Amino acid sequence: MDTGTRLQAASRRELDAAGVAPQLRAAYQRCRMLNAAHGRTYFLATRLLTPAQRPSVHALYGFARWVDDIVDDTEQPRTVRDRQQALDQLDRDLRACLRTGRSDHPILAALIDTVARHRIDPAMFTDFMASMRMDLTVREYPTRAALDAYIYGSAAVIGLQLLPVLGTVCPAAEAEPYAAALGGAFQLTNFLRDVGEDLDRGRVYLPMEELAAFGVGRDRLAWCRGGRPDRRVRQALADQVARTRAQYRAAEPGIALLAPLSRPCVTTAFTLYGEILDRIVESGYDVFRRRLAVSGTRRLGVAAAALGSVVAARLRARRSYV
Known part of the structure; x- marks a missing residue:
């Protein structure tokens, strides 16, 4: 069986387990392909969830x-x-779909079905679209509060959207602050890793007043794009890494609030995204010349180590149904 055939078979098993209607299967498969192609760590972690x-x-x-x-x-x-204009049209289409419960567009069709299945608050998508619009005009964030407002819509709501899918062992409201915090921690990690690429797009996703405390501004960051970071930039980025690690620590207790079957997936993502910060530190904060990443071997190793937890959680779940 070749790779393409195996992927198709895996997709069918997932759709069968989730009880996805025949008319929506192509829509969900389109989304799965996007995840597999672009979200390497994210997609790997989803393999540790139940097929459903x-x-x-x-x-x-x-x-x-x-x-x-x-x-x-x-x-x-x-x-x-x-x-x-494209965002505005998509926003109108999304609002109409959320209102009517259907769409002819494959990605929207799968999304609307997911929203209905898990009773996800539609307001989260309004917040998400608002942050995406900011990317078209906002080039930097003066304060941590300003950046946090952007991150809420761009990342925290992603954690909140996922929470009903993952399930909790407590009232969802108790787990929500942790889910939002972890989504934000992942986003902050991406911002640190992608400083160089974001500069090329004319953006800085680090609070300017916090950088200024180390004598760093946009011009100094841009200068580093052509070489290694200087001492001031390394100190400023070390401060940002420390702040991001603190957010991971604040979010970590929320993993224990998730349904047992979902914990290995989130733990794996937590570990691998956190290790991106390790790669940044090990590089001497050289986030300007290349995109740092956790190696494929390491990603697979962490996922493989989590498989034992997955098997144990599924066995416990089966016994509880007997």
Whole structure:
């Protein structure tokens, strides 16, 4: 059986387990393909969820990726106005779909089905679209509070959207602050890793007043894009890494509040995203010349180590039904 056939078979098993209607299967498969192609760590972690959970996660990822591509896809030479119009049209389509419960667009069709299945608050998508619009015009964030407002819509709500899919062992409201915090920690990690790429897009996703405390501004960051970071920039980035690690620590207790079957997945993502910070430190904070990442071997090793927890959790779940 070749790779393509195996992937198709895996997708069918997931859709069967989730009870996805025949007319929606192509839609969910489209989202799964987007996740597999673009979210390496994210997709790997979803493999540790039950097959029934995965299609909904793929749908949420597929929608977020679609919107992100409208904002940032450099292969399509569109003006800011073009991108704004595309976002506005998508927002109108999304609102209509949430109201009617159906769509002819595959990504929206899968998303709407997922929203209905898990009773996800539609307001979260309004917040998400608001942050995506900010990317078209906002080039930097003066304070941590300003950046946090952006992160809430761009990342914290992703954690909140996923929470009903993952399930909890407590009232959902108790787990929500942790889910939002972890989504934000993942986003902050991406911001640190992608400083160079974001500069090329004209953006800085680090609070300017916190950088200024180390004598660092946009011009100094741009200068480092052509070489290694100097002492001031390394100190400023070390401070940002420390702040991000603190957010991971604040979010970590929430993992124990998740349904046991979901914990290995989130623990794996928690570990691998956290190790991106390790790679940043080990590189001497050289986030300007290349995109740092956890190796494929390491990603597979962490996922493989989590398989024991997955098997144990599923056995316990089966016994509870007997």
